[in-house]
Amino acid sequence: MTTPTAITPNVLTIPRKQDGDALPNLIGLTRDQLTDALQNVGIKEKQIKMRHAQIWQWMYVKGVQSFDEMTNLSKDIRANLAAQFQLSRPEIVTKQVSTDGTRKYLLRIQGGHEVEAVYIPETDRGTLCVSSQVGCTLTCSFCHTGTQKLVRNLTAAEIVGQIMVARDDLNEWDLEPGDKRLVSNIVLMGMGEPLYNTDNVRDAMKIAMDNEGIALSRRRITLSTSGIVPEIYRVGEEIGCMLAISFHATTDDVRDKLVPINRKHKIAELLQACRDFPRLSNAERITFEYVMLKDVNDSDEDAHRLVELIKGIPAKINLIPFNPWPGAPYERSSNNRIHRFADIVNAAGYSSPVRKPRGEDIMAACGQLKSATERARKSRAEMERGIEGL
Ligand code: SAH
Ligand code: SF4
Numbered sequence: 001m002t003t004p005t006a007i008t009p010n011v012l013t014i015p016r017k018q019d020g021d022a023l024p025n026l027i028g029l030t031r032d033q034l035t036d037a038l039q040n041v042g043i044k045e046k047q048i049k050m051r052h053a054q055i056w057q058w059m060y061v062k063g064v065q066s067f068d069e070m071t072n073l074s075k076d077i078r079a080n081l082a083a084q085f086q087l088s089r090p091e092i093v094t095k096q097v098s099t100d101g102t103r104k105y106l107l108r109i110q111g112g113h114e115v116e117a118v119y120i121p122e123t124d125r126g127t128l129c130v131s132s133q134v135g136c137t138l139t140c141s142f143c144h145t146g147t148q149k150l151v152r153n154l155t156a157a158e159i160v161g162q163i164m165v166a167r168d169d170l171n172e173w174d175l176e177p178g179d180k181r182l183v184s185n186i187v188l189m190g191m192g193e194p195l196y197n198t199d200n201v202r203d204a205m206k207i208a209m210d211n212e213g214i215a216l217s218r219r220r221i222t223l224s225t226s227g228i229v230p231e232i233y234r235v236g237e238e239i240g241c242m243l244a245i246s247f248h249a250t251t252d253d254v255r256d257k258l259v260p261i262n263r264k265h266k267i268a269e270l271l272q273a274c275r276d277f278p279r280l281s282n283a284e285r286i287t288f289e290y291v292m293l294k295d296v297n298d299s300d301e302d303a304h305r306l307v308e309l310i311k312g313i314p315a316k317i318n319l320i321p322f323n324p325w326p327g328a329p330y331e332r333s334s335n336n337r338i339h340r341f342a343d344i345v346n347a348a349g350y351s352s353p354v355r356k357p358r359g360e361d362i363m364a365a366c367g368q369l370k371s372a373t374e375r376a377r378k379s380r381a382e383m384e385r386g387i388e389g390l
Helices: 031-040 045-062 075-084 156-169 198-209 229-239 252-258 267-275 300-309 335-347 373-378 380-384
Strands: 091-097 103-109 113-121 126-129 185-188 221-225 242-246 286-292 315-321
Touching: 031 045, 091 156, 103 156, 113 156, 126 156, 156 198, 185 198, 198 221, 198 229, 221 229, 221 286, 229 242, 229 267, 242 267, 286 335, 300 335, 315 335
Parallel strands: 126 185, 185 221, 221 242, 242 286, 286 315
Antiparallel strands: 091 103, 103 113, 113 126
């Protein structure tokens, strides 16, 4: 009598988790974490590599939102994955479109918190400004986000999820090589200090840069920091993206007031980290952001000091006219002052574009993001004017 061959199921059937427990999200896992997750649900060892590649492609090339759409996986596997995991992105609460085409997304994440992401189309590129925290622990005196307490760090899923939501909205999945990209650049310049959440920012950016997925070049991703010096070294080593520094002042006295983290990491220490940043060249320059505040940091002397300070660092200086917000204790420098400042910086050989405020009519400009919970509640009716139907 022959013994019947045992039929090994492709996947183990593991009971669905209890209601109320959020299923783990496959989005936002690093490659290694995804391997572990697939092993844990019993996908056969010798199939892991293939399944991993298939699932990664469905998530990050095709942008599918359900396991059902992963048609090269068997029905059993799809059902098993759906019972164990979710594929979730932040949820769009509102989308506002500025007269200049800028789109601001108010997004709801786990726990009911809200963050904002802003898409800025330009002729030669489309930049998505991504948040890294709900609120910010730092209290830069000219920044609206700084008036809101930190609620929490975003997870890697919530950070890469902002890119995915924008691509859903712009209908930008399944690109062929050479296709023009709508979201071609990422700036980590939304709410929060990315270098107080370095691990999650790194994992999210690794996913965004992964060549078998979203495949954004590291040179099209810029991380902006107020100056968390030890973490700047990690950006160079662990992420490899471009760096922007919220510089904003040319003496420690003034910078201590504008960017209070300066009391801990002084200008000299910050600039040393910039000098040590890897791969700097004319093609890979550090961006120094400089908000133009009337009579605070905008004198000719400031401009001269600035170019002295950064001497030798391949750099460009991004002058940002101050964007006002209700109750802000500063005024924007005059256009003449900004151009005079830019001329001095230019004459020293640095490119110094003046950042054109985008999306001002929808409070989407730099430093105007603030979570929303409050503002949205306060003026839901006002916000709804000009919101495109979802
Ligand atoms: N927390 C990080 C990332 C935010 S980036 C950082 O501070 O670098 C947003 C940029 O806009 C920063 O350079 C910030 O200093 C600047 N900013 C903040 N408030 C602003 C305002 N009201 N007007 C213009 N720029 C502002
Ligand atoms: Fe935080 Fe950056 Fe605003 Fe400073 S400028 S409060 S670090 S978000």
